[in-house]
Amino acid sequence: MDETIIAPFIKTTHHLFATMLQLEVRVGQPAQKEADAPSYDVSGIISIAGDVVGSIVLSFREETATRVVSLFTGSEVNELNDDLCDAIGELVNMVAGGAKAQLQGKNCSISTPSVIIGSNHVVHTGGDVVCVSIPCDCDCGEFAIELAVKTADAPAASAA
């Protein structure tokens, strides 16, 4: 995947966590994610359309999700409930929206977010887009940014 597409998502995640959670994010090496590989326990998903198309996922371990949302909302969250889903949705919304604005010369729009809860769930992103997982870690635990996006004029990518 084009580095110019990946970089804005990493930059925006750093900014989001620093601004609203006062957390530093440590980012690992992006790697291709196999189509049937599971995400973490809680995934916020947003679609992007226009000059860049695909999906953006912010996926958290359960413990990371509850700790991050507790910080974000300012109240203790101990279970995977509607309030947690709402907060995770807003976090992925801010990552997608912030990154979209940095995609130079690209005219895009984003959807409203959806949230999936469940251990070992798989987010299917379509057969012609390679998914790149960017491992992240912060003082609340591990999470990942999963990008299955391509420029609209790019040829279909091989998943092999």
Added chain:
Amino acid sequence: MRILLIDDSKTMRNIQRSILTQMGHTEIEEACDGLDALSKVGGFKPDLLLVDWNMPNMDGLSFVKEYRGQGNKSPIIMVTTEAEKSRVIEAIKAGVNNYVVKPFTPDVLSQRIEETLARTAAA
């Protein structure tokens, strides 16, 4: 001072409500999208509106156009992830008075609210 918060995220409404409460504002109403907001503006008569852009049913920009089209003059602050300059211009043309890009710190939101109210009072 009656303030209407329009955002489909309950989390974001709670964060904004908390900041407004710390600023001393207590008359706060909430709406979860543009349609919900339109149904509430007649009865609540807000003096200030904080409006998200991307929402289901009716987005923030459509709400602003509809609200202004009804002749309402109360100041509107767009609070959104839409950060492109073209989006900001589009919002201002539709009748938005000020703009806050998410994510924001409490200080930034407070400052924009105060400057918007000051500008309105001076007009």
